Every structure is written in structure tokens, then in C-alpha cells.
Amino acid sequence: MDAMKVAVFSTKSYDREFLSRANVSWGHDLTFFEARLKESTASLAAGFGAVCVFVNDVLDAPVIKKLAALGVRMVSLRCAGFNNVDLCQAYHSGLRVGRVPAYSPHGVAEHAVALMMALNRRLVRASNRVREGNFSLEGLEGFEIFGKTIGVLGTGKIGECFARILLGFGARVIAFDPYENPGLKAAGVEYLPLPEVIAKSDIISLHLPLTPDTRHLIDARAIEQMKKGVMLINTSRGALVDTSAVIEGLKSGRIGALALDVYEEEGDLFFQDLSNSAIQDDVFARLLTFPNVLITGHQAFFTDTALLNIAETALGNIAAFEKGSLDPKNEVSCDHIDKQRNCGRPCGRPAGSSRS
Numbered sequence: 001m002d003a004m005k006v007a008v009f010s011t012k013s014y015d016r017e018f019l020s021r022a023n024v025s026w027g028h029d030l031t032f033f034e035a036r037l038k039e040s041t042a043s044l045a046a047g048f049g050a051v052c053v054f055v056n057d058v059l060d061a062p063v064i065k066k067l068a069a070l071g072v073r074m075v076s077l078r079c080a081g082f083n084n085v086d087l088c089q090a091y092h093s094g095l096r097v098g099r100v101p102a103y104s105p106h107g108v109a110e111h112a113v114a115l116m117m118a119l120n121r122r123l124v125r126a127s128n129r130v131r132e133g134n135f136s137l138e139g140l141e142g143f144e145i146f147g148k149t150i151g152v153l154g155t156g157k158i159g160e161c162f163a164r165i166l167l168g169f170g171a172r173v174i175a176f177d178p179y180e181n182p183g184l185k186a187a188g189v190e191y192l193p194l195p196e197v198i199a200k201s202d203i204i205s206l207h208l209p210l211t212p213d214t215r216h217l218i219d220a221r222a223i224e225q226m227k228k229g230v231m232l233i234n235t236s237r238g239a240l241v242d243t244s245a246v247i248e249g250l251k252s253g254r255i256g257a258l259a260l261d262v263y264e265e266e267g268d269l270f271f272q273d274l275s276n277s278a279i280q281d282d283v284f285a286r287l288l289t290f291p292n293v294l295i296t297g298h299q300a301f302f303t304d305t306a307l308l309n310i311a312e313t314a315l316g317n318i319a320a321f322e323k324g325s326l327d328p329k330n331e332v333s334c335d336h337i338d339k340q341r342n343c344g345r346p347c348g349r350p351a352g353s354s355r356s
Ligand code: NAI
Pocket: 080, 081, 101, 102, 105, 108, 153, 154, 155, 156, 157, 158, 159, 176, 177, 178, 179, 207, 208, 209, 210, 213, 214, 235, 236, 237, 261, 262, 298, 299, 300, 301, 302
């Protein structure tokens, strides 16, 4: 069999390094493009059997249709989230979609904790001061995590890791997830209805997927119910949070601290060096003005372990697709979404039907 020709979009030096290394054993014919996949760049995929894409590549209906017309048969995501793919259109266009369901749940959870601690103990400000020879402690006061109530929304792979780390701090961990995790309950996590988790937590951390149901889960109404001075951490997907409402919450003091690794409109900002340009996004620019806001540019996943796992699984999914044996755990389809009641659009396929 000829090597599968794969167009790899949104590639950075680290993607090329880890994918090339992993590909020694898979033997695909990889072509790396720096460009993001979107309607205007989709024609780059002409002549390729598969595209390999990342979180901010756009695979909406027009792009999927274009890819299918160009002969692409598979989309291999280098990430866990798949909110950027129109799965119904992929089904109707005959494209299979693979993802990397778990490449580093520990890495993302540890980054959420790093953000929480850096924000709480004002490490960025403290470090900048010390560098300038300013050893004053004014304004650097933090609080202890021990004994605090931490609300975890979504206790899947990453939420579970995060909850377990926080139990280790001696915090009370409360959680909301439609599917309770018995192991976490046994470890001491208390499941409560969403409004109670929102109202009782000193720190709220988001670890749930972005779907039509969870979009703007944290809106003005939810923020109003939160404890005064709550710390909000989002390492999941930007649009889980209504950014304008969060800005109002920061201005009123309802939100005492905000840590973000993701942002609603990150597609035009993150993963690029824009240090010599003016930021065009006024909402994002406003966020940067608050002393109690800490933002990283979607780097929670960015560990050596994760990059290796991503490369192995993304390329392995392509090989499995070629053999007609894409692992159902790694495949995302309209079916998969229907089961979670997130689709909202009829895909025309009976639930549970197999495509292979
Ligand atoms: P997962 O699929 O293992 O867990 C998600 C959990 O959320 C599930 O237990 C599910 O039942 C729950 N859930 C679904 N709807 C919910 C709702 N309305 N309220 C509460 N819980 C709900 O996913 P995993 O691996 O833990 O990842 C979570 C999210 O983290 C991903 O969807 C992705 O968006 C994000 N992520 C961010 C990364 C980063 O670098 N910042 C890297 C990897 C993932």
C-alpha cells in the first residue's frame, strides 16, 4: 500500500519535530503547512488523503465540503476537543474524524493548578518586583488552598486529575458532572447540582467540553450566583465563558481573580508571535489591564509527554483508518455527539449505527 499523503496544518517547529519522530514507525507521507486550515487555505489539501489539524483550524461545513471535493477522506485531530469540526457535515461528506482523547490529562490539570497558585500568590508580579529590586510585599497577599472549597465542573479525565491534586492540598472538592465518577466520590469528592457548586466554591475550575449546551455556561447570571471574590480558572475552551460578563464580574469585584489558558476568540491571537503588532481584540486587551487576571496562550497541553502522545495517536489514527479499523474510542462522529445530546441537528443516521 502507498504511504498515506497527509497535509499537516498549523504546524510549529515542535509539531514538525514530534510528528517526524513518531512517523519513523508509521511511514506516512507528511507535508507540513504553517497555515491554519480555513476556507481560504483548504485548497492546500488537494491531492492528500488526510488532513492533520489542531484546535484553531476551522472545519466548518464549507471547509469540510471543500476537503471532500478535493479527495480528503480523513481528518486527524491533534487534540481532544472537537468543537471546531462540523461532525454532521463530516458524516454527510463521508469524512471520518479521529482525535486524541487523552494525551496528557495530568499536564492540563497541572497547568490549571500552576495558574491557580501563580494567581493566588501573585508570582508574576512578585517576580517582576524582585527583578527591579523592589522587595515590598504590599499587594502580594494570597490565601491558603487548604480548607477552601474548590468547584470542579466536568470530572472527566482532566477534571479528575485536577480534583485529586486539590484533595492533596487538603481542600474540600465539590463537583458537577452529569456522569459521576465513583472513584472520585470514594476519594472524597462531593457531587452537587451545578447551581450549588457555583454558589459554594471559592475557586471554580472548568474541565468540560464546549458544546451548544455548555456555550457561555459561565454567563452574567452564573457569575451573580458566585461567592464574592471567587477565583475562576478556564483551561478548557474559551466559549464556555461569556468574556464580556466576566469583565463586568471583575470590575464589580464579584470575580476576585481570573486565570485563562483559552479565550473565546483565541483563533486570531494564540500560537503566533504578535509582539510587534497592535492587538485588535478590544475585549482581550481589556482583560490584560486587570492586575488579578493571568492568561496563558493555550499551553496547558504543552509538555513533552503530551506532544509525543499526540503525535503517536494522531498518526496511529490515520494508519488505523487506512486499515479500516479506527478505534471507536478515538473516532468522533455525529453518533457520538447524539449520545451526549449535544448535536442539535439531525445527521440522518440512526443512533448507534456503525460506519465501517
Ligand atoms: P473528558 O471527555 O474526559 O471529560 C469531560 C467531562 O465533562 C465528562 O465527564 C462529561 O460528562 C463532562 N460534561 C459534559 N457536559 C457537562 C456539563 N454540561 N456540565 C458538567 N460536566 C459536563 O474530557 P477531558 O479530557 O477531561 O477534557 C476536558 C476539556 O479540556 C476538553 O473538552 C477540552 O476542551 C479541554 N482541553 C484543553 C486543553 C488545553 O491545552 N488547554 C488540552 C486538552 C483538553
